[in-house]
Amino acid sequence: MKIYTSKNCLSCIALKQILIKNRIQFEEIDGTTTKSVAYLRARKVPLQLPIIEENGKFLTFDQYMETTT
Secondary structure (H helix, E strand, O other): OEEEEOOOOHHHHHHHHHHHHOOOOOEEEEOOOHHHHHHHHHOOOOOOOOEEEEOOEEEEHHHHHHHHO
16 A cells, blocks of 8 residues: 655644554655655546555545445
């Protein structure tokens, strides 16, 4: 699982805490870099951080929370 985050994003911090608490491994990627933004835009992903990428699918924080509850 990859998560695209930014430094001052409260949802990003919450997501990381949830993943760590549940012992889910993830790779954190700075979602504010030119390279990350271009990658996400090319895949038509809404730029609302955090973004979760898993198995070729992209989810917003809210979408991820809906699938885990």
